[in-house]
Amino acid sequence: MKTLLLWDIDGTLIASGGAGMRALRLALLRVFAIDGSLDDIDFAGRTDRWIIRRICEKFGLPVTEENFTRLFDGYVAALPAELAHPAARVLPGVRDLLFAAAARPGLAQGLLTGNMRRGAQVKLAHHGLWDFFPFGGFADDGELRNDISPHALRRAHEHAQVTFAPERVWVIGDTPHDIACARVIGARALAVATGGHTRDELAAHAPDALLPDLADADAFWKLVA
Numbered sequence: 001m002k003t004l005l006l007w008d009i010d011g012t013l014i015a016s017g018g019a020g021m022r023a024l025r026l027a028l029l030r031v032f033a034i035d036g037s038l039d040d041i042d043f044a045g046r047t048d049r050w051i052i053r054r055i056c057e058k059f060g061l062p063v064t065e066e067n068f069t070r071l072f073d074g075y076v077a078a079l080p081a082e083l084a085h086p087a088a089r090v091l092p093g094v095r096d097l098l099f100a101a102a103a104r105p106g107l108a109q110g111l112l113t114g115n116m117r118r119g120a121q122v123k124l125a126h127h128g129l130w131d132f133f134p135f136g137g138f139a140d141d142g143e144l145r146n147d148i149s150p151h152a153l154r155r156a157h158e159h160a161q162v163t164f165a166p167e168r169v170w171v172i173g174d175t176p177h178d179i180a181c182a183r184v185i186g187a188r189a190l191a192v193a194t195g196g197h198t199r200d201e202l203a204a205h206a207p208d209a210l211l212p213d214l215a216d217a218d219a220f221w222k223l224v225a
Helices: 019-032 048-058 065-083 094-103 117-126 145-160 176-184 199-203 217-224
Strands: 003-007 107-112 169-173 188-192 209-211
Touching: 003 145, 019 048, 019 065, 019 117, 048 065, 065 117, 094 107, 094 217, 107 145, 145 169, 145 176, 169 176, 176 188, 176 199, 199 209, 209 217
Parallel strands: 003 107, 003 169, 169 188, 188 209
Antiparallel strands: none
16 A cells, blocks of 8 residues: 545535535424524535534534534434435546546545544445445544544554555545645645635645546546556
8 A cells, every 4th residue: 555545525526415504404493493594604624513513603502512413413314315406416537536546556545524424424325435435534533624634544544554655645625624634644635626615716725736626537646646
């Protein structure tokens, strides 16, 4: 093993068509009988724990582990039906890249995401992608993306039984938060403009590489192989 790919999920691997926000609104309604908008909460690149904290604060709910668990359980219960929306899809080129990465000797791939592990599994399993990722860092590990990176790297080392050189570790994501969390572990950052940020906005955060999307497999492998 010489190369490690750590993938973000939302806006990088898949587009959920607003499924996550709709599931959270349903959970808020079903669990706490609150019917409110979440449009003013910045979801992009944030963790589930961070988002739920902001929801609790916005609607005057005590920020307790009990309330977090109740709201998150409601979210996970609502998520599968929302992912059935036609707008939920795997982004261009992703499926082919994951198959190719799985077949490449000397390469390991895992997740580095703001999703809780259960939420990540529901989203990726819906599209048949979950089994590509035997390890990862999740919001279970911390509320801030920068706190999650070391856990993803540690699990990669444990899984592959090797130590990856920092220059051979790539964090692939669609937000400035993905670029920042790559820096925490000395990894390289590959930004893709398939989420809510433009190429210019991502370029301002100085990623090591920037692609418009993941549809061009040759361009991807020239960067990371």
